[in-house]
Amino acid sequence: MASLKQIASDLGVSTATVSNALSGKGRVSEELAEKIRDHASRLGYRPSSAARALKTGQSGILGLVMPDLTNPLFPRIAQNLSIAAEARGLGILIADSRGDAARQDEALAQLVGRGVDGIIIVPRLGTAPPQMDVPMVVINTASDPRNTVAADHRGGGRQLGAHLGELGHRNVVLLGGNRASEVQQDRMRGMTEGLGPEAHTCAVWGEEGMSALPGLVAEGATCVMATSDLLALGAHSHLSRAGLSVPGDVSLTGFDDLPLATAMHPELTTIAQDVEAIADQALDVLTLRIAGRPDPAPVSAIPMRLVLRQSTWPPRRRDLSVTLSSHHSETDPTGAK
Amino acid sequence: MASLKQIASDLGVSTATVSNALSGKGRVSEELAEKIRDHASRLGYRPSSAARALKTGQSGILGLVMPDLTNPLFPRIAQNLSIAAEARGLGILIADSRGDAARQDEALAQLVGRGVDGIIIVPRLGTAPPQMDVPMVVINTASDPRNTVAADHRGGGRQLGAHLGELGHRNVVLLGGNRASEVQQDRMRGMTEGLGPEAHTCAVWGEEGMSALPGLVAEGATCVMATSDLLALGAHSHLSRAGLSVPGDVSLTGFDDLPLATAMHPELTTIAQDVEAIADQALDVLTLRIAGRPDPAPVSAIPMRLVLRQSTWPPRRRDLSVTLSSHHSETDPTGAK
DNA sequence: AATGTTTGATTTAACGATTAACCATCGTGA
DNA sequence: TCACGATGGTTAATCGTTAAATCAAACATT
Numbered sequence A, B: 001m002a003s004l005k006q007i008a009s010d011l012g013v014s015t016a017t018v019s020n021a022l023s024g025k026g027r028v029s030e031e032l033a034e035k036i037r038d039h040a041s042r043l044g045y046r047p048s049s050a051a052r053a054l055k056t057g058q059s060g061i062l063g064l065v066m067p068d069l070t071n072p073l074f075p076r077i078a079q080n081l082s083i084a085a086e087a088r089g090l091g092i093l094i095a096d097s098r099g100d101a102a103r104q105d106e107a108l109a110q111l112v113g114r115g116v117d118g119i120i121i122v123p124r125l126g127t128a129p130p131q132m133d134v135p136m137v138v139i140n141t142a143s144d145p146r147n148t149v150a151a152d153h154r155g156g157g158r159q160l161g162a163h164l165g166e167l168g169h170r171n172v173v174l175l176g177g178n179r180a181s182e183v184q185q186d187r188m189r190g191m192t193e194g195l196g197p198e199a200h201t202c203a204v205w206g207e208e209g210m211s212a213l214p215g216l217v218a219e220g221a222t223c224v225m226a227t228s229d230l231l232a233l234g235a236h237s238h239l240s241r242a243g244l245s246v247p248g249d250v251s252l253t254g255f256d257d258l259p260l261a262t263a264m265h266p267e268l269t270t271i272a273q274d275v276e277a278i279a280d281q282a283l284d285v286l287t288l289r290i291a292g293r294p295d296p297a298p299v300s301a302i303p304m305r306l307v308l309r310q311s312t313w314p315p316r317r318r319d320l321s322v323t324l325s326s327h328h329s330e331t332d333p334t335g336a337k
Numbered sequence C: 001a002a003t004g005t006t007t008g009a010t011t012t013a014a015c016g017a018t019t020a021a022c023c024a025t026c027g028t029g030a
Numbered sequence D: 001t002c003a004c005g006a007t008g009g010t011t012a013a014t015c016g017t018t019a020a021a022t023c024a025a026a027c028a029t030t
Helices: A004-011 A015-023 A030-042 A049-056 A073-087 A101-113 A153-167 A182-195 A204-218 A228-242 A275-290 B006-010 B015-023 B030-042 B051-055 B074-086 B101-113 B155-167 B182-195 B206-218 B227-243 B275-290
Strands: A063-067 A089-097 A118-121 A136-139 A171-176 A200-205 A223-226 A252-254 A270-272 A306-307 B062-065 B091-094 B117-121 B136-140 B172-178 B200-205 B223-226 B252-254 B270-272 B305-307
Touching: A004 A015, A004 B206, A015 B117, A015 B270, A030 B270, A063 A073, A063 A101, A073 A089, A073 A275, A073 B074, A073 B091, A089 A101, A089 B074, A101 A228, A118 A275, A153 A223, A153 A252, A153 A270, A171 A182, A171 A204, A171 A228, A171 B074, A171 B182, A182 A275, A182 B172, A200 A204, A200 B270, A223 A228, A228 B182, A252 B101, A275 B270, B006 B015, B006 B030, B015 B155, B030 B155, B030 B305, B051 B101, B062 B074, B062 B101, B062 B305, B074 B091, B074 B275, B091 B101, B101 B117, B117 B275, B155 B223, B172 B182, B172 B206, B172 B227, B206 B227, B223 B227, B252 B305
Parallel strands: A063 A089, A063 A118, A118 A136, A171 A200, A171 A223, A223 A252, B062 B091, B062 B117, B117 B136, B172 B200, B172 B223, B223 B252
Antiparallel strands: A089 B091, A270 A306, B270 B305
16 A cells, blocks of 8 residues: 555655645645656555544544434435535445434444544434534434424425315325324424315324225315325225225325335325435535534525326316316326226 | 543553553453553543554445445345444445446445445446455345355245246246346246246336236236336236236236335235345455455355235136135135225 | 745654553562 | 563554644845
């Protein structure tokens, strides 16, 4: 491995000069600097990050703590964080907290032990992450708005709700996966707001809630809004098993725009997080904190993007033909099998 | 931050002694060692990984290069690798090659630049990873068996095929996503073997292949075997859109046992990778290579586990009631809607 | 001509942990 | 009593990089 010392002795100069030439910091004649850069690249010189970290106290590595990598949304966040980090010359060390709060603390300790400069954390459900003396940024949980970056879940729900409201739905079932999740509650709150005051909504949860769906439709519900795409897929199964077709008999929406949303039939109307923007924001906030700059303006929630597909349609009327403002260009699926 | 020097001067001993006491390497009286450990933990001492890395030349960090984190299987591998690494006191630095071969090389260079001790790589499709002077292990692509750890895709296909063969399927459609993927080809090869010589199979690919499914069923196919769960979901959509029910009219299988497999209805019969074992193996191989030990015996492919659910059933007969060896305890779904 | 100032490079000392080499001290066997 | 081997510890060098302090010319200023 080529080192500064190597280059220096090869060229008969001091290591300091080499360091200066390569970093452009001190005072080196352009002529010599050129010669040094040349030789360095010929030798394939790569500065030792360990040595640099030791000297400067900065490792150039960020820690990422995730509750559960099997949640299909997180990898997308991780991927975008990794891209954003690379663009800033930083590396990302992952740690999996496996949902467990204790393990989450342990993971944090591990990371700081490895000398990360800062930490990005996606905390498990409501668990507020511990306050540490390391710069941190929290994703997707509204704890402290000054170090949190999050999608506008509520606004997203509102968009979806408004869409269905416009279609004419007034009797809507909200399907959640986990009562304890603040994010899911936010999403539901937004949906209700978007639907407007004249709509009647009711929330159901989990496997039990899914089974109740056909009954609720029989009682007049015309739409099911799930707080995740996976849940929507489950709902779709329960509904079609009961002989109800989507969107003919009942409209269905998801959340997050996972790959499966387009693999279903009908393709799922859902709402997408701008994961790229989230990752960017998170890294901006974090790098500022690492630089010790006073906190910038609190970050506002990042808007979500409505993705209209084929699973939403105006409610079937007892009386027949329906006129609508044509959000879709498809043929009327009401009569479809 | 507490350092060795700090502890040493607090206790009036030399840093060497503190180092020895903490690592248990040199000769220190048990009495003094105890006192040192005590003080160290009181101060919350954490050795500086940078300093240690500089001195020993080992960073304790592994690099992980993945082609595309949005593929739902990879995160599970990543998660298990992260767990396995943690158990061995190692960290994992991620890098996303985004499918691009050029970026893959760049990611590798980045990682070695950061001083990783070894690299785990899941190469993009057929791209053979470049030979570098860093210890490496390759996952899921059969390049060189001596540094490759992979699930037994072919054996998995064989298991699935055998299952369907036993049920009586003789006319089977194989559905793939990408012709270029060796893994998918392996899977298909296995399926064909498992079904046995008397079965007739035909392979179709991608979106185009999915559209052809209903026609093929009309021509006598009784079963669709997809090379991934996501593909199976798509197939299910196309089939049910055409009025064909699963498993009544046609059986369906997936691959990988993703979360969506249980969210579908019927739940998908599929085959699961033992990601935990894969991760373990990969790390074992890699740590051996890092230690410079001569290569251990080549690793054999890791067996997959058949997951029987409700999407497979004996083929419908022109003549009626069917007797079967009851792989399922469900009621006959042939008559179901 | 004596005194600054700029320019280009060198010394030197650190960062924190590890480790080979060295040095006391004490007990033991010859 | 003397040399010897444990035992318990210290010194000092080192890993590769950085940065402050220093130094020696060359050049400009009065």
